[in-house]
Amino acid sequence: MDANEYWIKYKKENNLPDDFKYNGERQYSYDADSINQLNALVLSEKKKAACSTLVSYELDMISVPKKNNYYVLTDSKEQAVCIIKDVNVSIMAFNQMYWELAQKEGEDSSMEEWRESHREYFEDEAIELGTEFNDSSLIVFEEFEVVYK
16 A cells, blocks of 8 residues: 555544544665665664754755654555654764664664664765765754554
């Protein structure tokens, strides 16, 4: 089922008004294996957060997430997996991230591991975007809850 059909089903089952909109589709990676692995973490509710560089939103001309935004999470074939709702969004420098927050992503076992994996990902992304990434680069940290699956 595609995102729009899934959203309509969610609204109907929850008696929400027709004009109640969602804020788009989400995938938390770029390759099929990673997308599906991260979706499994979201569905198990081990993953309750995600982060991206602020510059990626700016260059893609996508609005930065806001508290109470709804998104349809999709799989690698763009089929709906679940609906998430943002419960908090923070913008901070990469080097200001702390473990109590980072562990909400459900992927790493220590702050050092989180920094290493995210630094590598953000540096690769910066090359693709034609920008630079460093420890003072701004990241958008989005905390969410699964509201429908």
